[in-house]
């Protein structure tokens with residue numbers, strides 16, 4: 001992805017974002033771009049404000065100042081109606097999955113279709129079963145409730161719900177947290193496959209180095225209340241910063257490099 005991407009290739013543009021909670025300043029003049037069809041990994045130490053950034057963009061949190069432009073429109077300048085139309089073009093998968101525990105998977109996925117696409121219950125549940133199949137769930141899972149499923153299946157169901165309205169941008173908050181390594185790798189592949197097939201952009205908050213290397217086109221590192229560096233992995237890895245050194249070149253980073261070299265045969 002070119003760093004010189006033209007304005008229409010930028011789907012989300014964040015400029016001079018400031019967020020604080022009482023005396024805690026989380027973001028100060030933070031800048032970030034998300035390009036069309038890319039998977040952007042957002043990383044940083046605990047408490048650096050990755051989730052707060054996601055929540056600011058999707059409209060769950062009112063920033064103190066700064067500009068968030070989505071699809072060329074400045075969010076703060078929109079009426080509530082215009083804003084909810086923009087937000088309908090987002091799909092969000094929170095870490096908890098946030099499915100309704102008393103509803104079956106097809107009922108969970110059908111909810112946004114009934115509420116926002118005004119489909120009948122029958123049509124919505126039919127489309128929900130298509131979405132559940134799209135994320136790789138077997139047909140019999142559609143009528144199960146979340147408690148009857150493994151963690152990986154619940155994640156996939158939550159992803160199906162995030163995809164219900166065919167979003168142009170998918171936000172994922174630590175999607176592989178709590179999954180075993182094989183389940184996490186399968187979920188990573190699923191995200192890339194769906195992005196390739198459906199063409200959405202992905203804003204991906206993660207701590208998982210394997211996910212970064214296997215899915216992301218670019219990475220943004222949050223540090224000291226802002227985006228310290230944003231670019232392809234090679235650029236980020238080469239940045240001279242103590243947290244980046246520890247994260248990418250510490251024991252876990254080296255283990256991921258070794259595993260990738262063994263799998264691909266490439267010397268990195």
Ligand SMILES: Nc1ncnc2c1ncn2[C@@H]1O[C@H](COP(=O)(O)OP(=O)(O)OP(=O)(O)O)[C@@H](O)[C@H]1O
Nearest residue numbers: 021024026044045046047048049050051052053207
């Ligand atoms: N609603 C809130 N009220 C007060 N403080 C908050 C609120 N939400 C977040 N914070 C604070 O903002 C800071 C950034 O939180 P955030 O959850 O964005 O970090 P993070 O980078 O996602 O962390 P982690 O990697 O541990 O999930 C933290 O200090 C947190 O305590």
